[in-house]
Amino acid sequence: xxxxxVIAAICRRDVLIGAGAAAAVLGLAKVxxxxxxxxxxxQSPLEQALDKILGDAKPQPGKIxxxxxxxxxxxxxxxxxxxxxxxxxxxxxxxxxxxxxxxxPLPNVASFHFTPLSGRAYVxxxxxxAKTQEVVILAELSTAKFIVARRSVKVTIGGxxx
Amino acid sequence: xxxxxxxxxxxxxxxxxxxxxxxxxxxxxxxxxxKDKDGASIPRRIINAFRATFEGREVFRAELHPGTSANPxxxxxxxxxxxxELALTWTEDGxxxxxxxVSLKVVA
Numbered sequence: 001x002x003x004x005x006v007i008a009a010i011c012r013r014d015v016l017i018g019a020g021a022a023a024a025v026l027g028l029a030k031v032x033x034x035x036x037x038x039x040x041x042x043q044s045p046l047e048q049a050l051d052k053i054l055g056d057a058k059p060q061p062g063k064i065x066x067x068x069x070x071x072x073x074x075x076x077x078x079x080x081x082x083x084x085x086x087x088x089x090x091x092x093x094x095x096x097x098x099x100x101x102x103x104x105p106l107p108n109v110a111s112f113h114f115t116p117l118s119g120r121a122y123v124x125x126x127x128x129x130a131k132t133q134e135v136v137i138l139a140e141l142s143t144a145k146f147i148v149a150r151r152s153v154k155v156t157i158g159g160x161x162x
Numbered sequence: 163x164x165x166x167x168x169x170x171x172x173x174x175x176x177x178x179x180x181x182x183x184x185x186x187x188x189x190x191x192x193x194x195x196x197k198d199k200d201g202a203s204i205p206r207r208i209i210n211a212f213r214a215t216f217e218g219r220e221v222f223r224a225e226l227h228p229g230t231s232a233n234p235x236x237x238x239x240x241x242x243x244x245x246x247e248l249a250l251t252w253t254e255d256g257x258x259x260x261x262x263x264v265s266l267k268v269v270a
Binding site for chain 2: 076077078081088099100101104105106107108109110111112113114115116117118119120122123124125126127128159
C-alpha cells in the first residue's frame with residue numbers, strides 16, 4: 001500500500017493546484033485500488049442509514065400505502081400511517097417497516113417489527129421533519145426482500161429544534 | 163419524570179378480529195441535537211423502544227429514533243383469537259422501563 005500513499009500525497013497537492021485536478025484525483029483513487037467506487041465519496045447520513053438496514057439487499061419499488069401530508073405546517077409533529085397488503089402468515093408476512101427522513105440531521109425515524117399476531121402490516125405514528133424533504137419507507141418481507149416507497153413533504157416550520 | 167402511558171382499545175372484540183391499539187406516552191424525546199442558551203449540547207433522552215406482547219408472545223415492536231415526535235403516539239394492530247393480557251413496554255434511554263397491562267376481553 002506504499003504506492004497508494006505516494007499517489008494520495010501527489011493528489012493532495014494537485015487539489016491545491018486547481019479544480020481541474022479534482023477529476024484526476026478521483027481517477028487516481030480508483031486506479032490505486034479502491035475496491036468499491038462508492039467508498040470514494042463520503043456517504044450521506046441517509047445512505048449510511050439505508051446501508052445499515054439493507055446490507056447487500058436491493059429494494060424494489062413496491063405497493064406501500066402511505067398516508068402522509070403533502071404539506072406539513074409543523075415539522076415537529078407530522079402524522080403518518082403505513083399499510084402493506086400481506087396475508088401475515090408465518091410463511092408470508094411483512095417483518096418490518098423502516099421510516100427514514102432523508103434531510104434530517106439524524107435520518108432514522110423509527111423501525112416497526114410485525115409478527116403474524118399483528119394481523120395486518122399497519123402502523124401509524126408521528127415524525128419530526130427538519131425541513132422540506134423526501135421520506136423513505138422500506139418494508140422488509142419475511143422472504144428477506146425489501147420494497148421501498150418515497151414521498152415528498154413540504155415543511156412550513158421545521159422540526160428537530162433547529 | 164413520571165411517564166404516563168395511555169392506551170385505547172375497541173370497546174368490544176370478536177374472536178379473530180383484527181383490532182387497532184392506540185398508544186401514547188408523555189415524553190420530551192430530546193434529540194441530543196439541540197443546544198441550551200449557553201450553547202451547550204442538551205443530552206439525548208428518548209424512548210428508544212416499544213414492545214407489545216400477548217401472553218408472552220410478541221405482537222409488535224418498535225425501535226424509535228430522534229426523528230420520532232415528542233409524546234410518541236403509536237397505533238398498531240393485533241389479531242385477537244382469545245381473551246388475555248396485553249403487556250405494553252416503553253424503554254427510555256438509560257433503560258428505564260414503563261409497563262402498562264391491559265386485558266383484552268373477547269366476546270363471541
